[in-house]
Structure formats: structure tokens, C-alpha cells
Amino acid sequence: MYVAVKGGERAIDNAHAWLAEERRGDTSVNELSVAQIREQLALAVNRVMAEGSLYDPDLAALAIKQARGDLIEAIFLIRAYRTTLPRFCGSNPIQTEGMKCDRRVSATFKDAPGGQVLGPTFDYTHRLLDFKLAADGEVAEAPIGNTTEGPTPHIMSFLDREELIQSEPIGEETPADLTRTPLELPASRALRLQSLTRADEGFILGMAYSTQRGYARNHAFVAELRIGAVVVEMNIPELGFSIEIGEITVTECETVNQFTGSKTEPPQFTRGYGLVFGMTERKAISMALVDRALRWKELGEDDLGAPAQDEEFVLYHSDNIQATGFLEHIKLPHYVDFQSELELIRKLRREAQTNIAQEAAQ
Template structure:
């Protein structure tokens, strides 16, 4: 049985020391450097940046190392650090149409202007363990291509030119910032997209998969998936114009979805949208599918009662830090609560036993 831990602060300090020892592992094995994590575990780094809402590969690598590879713990560390940073301005919206693409594919048009750029992808691998990677120092020289610097128009622009897809309208309102304000319902689409971007990849994936299996009746095509770098610009009041302050790697996905029309809208395609830090195409596609499922009300569609259509259910449970905190708090001391439950069960058992005796007599 569990008993109260004695020792207090000393016990906690010893637990921290033991954790540090476990994190380091066998000292005969060379320690991982942040550069190794950043460069060779880049997809893990990308996930931590996306769900931690902070684009900094070095800090994400540090968080992964400190968390012993537990990505949710690393995301927690990044979010906690983010809250300590001063905010001195806001950048202009990035233009993904100007993205220098490493990868750009479409499942809707074979001969898209700009071409299909396969880029670095697992899609065509055989999913067999490569034991050459176990041979230390056996570095394979890879053939790499330069990113496409020429602007690639979005595939959906061609559909929009014919009026075949719903136009995205900017209502001019400043989007609420989910990193500074609590989530409130009903949530508009910009707020939903922020929540989905920060949401747990596994949860968003599960929700997206449910829509493909009929729980939302929402068949989608990947109109375009692109990965590359975008310039980040910031308006400088003293200068009177914007200057480029850096660049970020992004994954963007637009899905093309069927829409039969309504009393005010003709039959046309609609969109789902996903945008994530780094190379995170599974997350971006899943996000686009869930985004489209959540748009049922504004598009005048029927709510089929699917989980992915329930805004409050999806957004309230997508955040893995909130979920982890609530789940893991039950391992902390609950002695008083349990004793009250224990006394209640004992009382009920006594009353039930006395009732059986009376019935037997």
C-alpha cells in the first residue's frame, strides 16, 4: 500500500538528482548534443515548436534533451519558457504563396503549375529497418535539391478563378490570441485554427481519421500540401516600412471538400486549412480535415452528431498540456479525499449487510 513519503524537501531533491542521472544514462556513451537533436531528430523538434507555440529549434532541442525524449514534457517546458518572454511587437502575416518550397504536392491536379515537388518524404520508403544506420560513422551522402525560390501559386487559386471554390473572406477583425487569452466558446475560425495548431498531434489525427470513416460525412481531397520557408517581416514605425527579420519553416495544407450548396450559396467546393511550424505534414493534413468538419454551422450543413463537429469537445480536449496536467494530478496525494470515499463505502457495506440480516430474519 502507498504511505506518505517522509523527508519532504530532501526527498524531492534526491528524486531530482536521480532523474538527472537517468537522463544522462550510461556515462560511457557519448552525451547527445543539442546540434545532434536539432539536426537528426528534426521532426521531433518541429512538433515541440508547433505545439509549444515557439519557433526556436535550439530551445526545442534543449527541451527534448531535458525531457528525456518525452515530447509532451518538452512542449510543457517550451510553453512555460515562452510565458517569461517579453512581447515587443507583432509581425505581418506570412505570405505562403511566396514560400520557397522543399516539397509541394497536389492530389487533385497532376500537372499543376510549378510541378509536383516530392521533397524529403517517407511516402515512398518501404518501411523496412535500415541496419546501415546502426553502423556508427557510416554516413550516407544524400542528394539534395535546392528549394524552389520561384513563387508557386496555390492550387485552389485555379478553382477560385472559375468560381468553383468558396472564397475566403477577411472580416477585418483582429484575431484573438490564444496564447494570451483563455479559450472561449463559441470560437471563431481563427481561434479554432490556433487551437488546432497547438493541439496534440495524436488527438487531432484521431479526430481527422474519424471524419474519413464517416463521422462527419466529409470527403476531402488534398488540394495542396507544401513545405518550405517563408520570410517573416515586421513593421518598424520609425522607418515607416516593413523589414525582414528572419524566416520560418512551415507546412501548409489546403483540402478541397464537397459542398452541395445552400439557399444562398451555389454548389461548389469548400476548404479545410492547416498550417504548422516545421515539417509536420501529418498534423497539417489532420488539422485541415478537422477544420472543415468544424465549419458545418457557417456553411449551413447538418450536424450529424460526430465528435469532430463538436467544437467544444474538440477544442477542449486537443491541448495535451491541459490533458496531461489533469490526468497526472491524480497521482499526487489525495489522502483526505480517498479516506472520505473509503468511509462512505464501508458505511454502505454495513448498511447493506444489516439490511440482508433483517431480510433473512
């Protein structure tokens, strides 16, 4: 039961004023600029864009500043802003084949055409705190190599050519959109992918990890992980043709999983797919694993009762804004609800005591 509660306005105003002051922190320390957050906390910015489901690094950086670094609060701010934007249109599907790769690695083929490009990675670092960063330090320019204008074909295309990998069915050109119509189950793969790409990274990571530990057997190889810039094209009605409307950085992960075949299909590898805004490698790999686990039905696999196979469980609990909203509302005033609970428990106790007294008397 919800009852409007009046009063507390002054307390709320003062709480928010104090929040603003605490956000600023010690004024003898320089204030952070939005540009500094955008440039120097880029991976936090990327996470906010991915889960906020809006690609705009400046807005994401502003949201992080406003949220005092609470990324879920920042994602909430971005989601709220997103709903105020008129939707112009949908883009043409991005062509990750033509990505300008900052990073591209394959765990399955050593000599992939285009090579193994590590990019600016944390991999192979020793995870020791670097105290040089605590002091002001000049950064040396990164070494440069010879650039050869060669294509970087998807690793999967090689397996596809030999029909060793299950082919991807072509779906509708205008996919269903969970921001327009509530998510209903069973969900199409397009809806599952949309849901997963904006899902909470921690939740998806945990789900993916559970599949690796044996809850739904699908041993995944990372056939390819690529991070880089892709152009976004959109058809412009007033022009009558499509143009590039921008360029975004995305992370794409394609996994290869064993599949023994079915009555109608020969043994083949199957795919899991992850595609996420920004440099968001952990999330993209997790997404690919969870995508694969959720595909058990269409691939004719057994339901092992694993959480990662349960689309209702995964899709209905992976959105951190929905989860936060429901979770945190319980801290808001429930005085009337609780009053009735209190009365109920007192009544039950009275009845119980009366019963005990009666039994004792008999």
C-alpha cells in the same frame, strides 16, 4: 479537497538527482548535444515547436534533451518558457504564396505550375529498417537539379479564379488569441485554427481519421501540400515601417471538399486549411480535415452528431498540456479525499449490514 502536505523534500531531491543520472544514461556512451538533436531529430524538434507554440529550434532541442525524449514533457517545458517571454507584437500574416518550397505536391492537379516537388519525404520508402544507419555511415550528397526562378502559385487560386471554390472571408486584422483570453464557445474560425495548430498531433490525427471513416461526411482532396521557408514581417513602431524579423519553416495543407450548395449559393468546392510550424505534414493534413469538419455550421450543413463536428469536444480536449495536467494530477497525493471516501464506504457497509441483520431478525 487539497491539503498541503509537508515532508518528502529529501525524497524529491534524491528522485530528481536520480532522474538527472538516468537522463544521461550509460556514461560510456557519448552524450547527445543539443545541436545533434536539432539537426538529427529535426521532426521531433518541429513537433515540439508546433505544439509548444514557439518557433525556436534550439530551445525545442534542449527541451527534448531535458525531457529524455518525452515530447509532451518537452512541449510542456516550451509552453512554460513561452509564458516568461514579453510579447513584443504580432507579425504581419505570413505569405505562404512566396514560400521557398522544399516540397510541394497536389493530389488534384498533375500539371500544376511549379510542378510536383517531392522534397525530402518518407513517401515511397519501403519502411524497411536501414541497418546501415546503425553503423557510422557517410551520407552521399543529394542530387541537384536545374533551378528555375518561377513562381509557385497556390493551386486554390486557379479554382478561385473560376469561382469554383468558396471564397475566404476577410476577418479582423488582429485575431483573437487564446493564449490571452480563455477559449469561449462558439469559437471564431481564427480561434479554432489557432487551437488546432498547437493541438496534439495524435488527437487531431484520430479526429481527422474519423471524418474519413464516415463520422461527418467530408471527402477531402489534398489540393496542395507545401513545406518550406517563409519570411516573417513585423511592423516596427520605432521605425515606422515593417521589416523582416526572421524566417521560419512551415507546412501548409489546403483541402478541397465537395459542397452541393445551399439556397443562396451555387454548388461549389469548400476548403479546409492546415498550417503548422516546421515540417509537420501529418499534422497539417489532419488539421485541414478537422478544420473542414468544424465548419459545418457556417456552411449550412447538417449536424451529424460526429465527434469531429463538435467544437467543444475537439477544442477542449485537443491540448495535450491541459490534458496531461488534469490527467496526471490524479497520481499526486489525494490522501484526505480518499480518507473521506474510505470513511463513507465503511459507513455505507455498516448500514447495509445492519439492514440485512434487521431483515433477518424480522
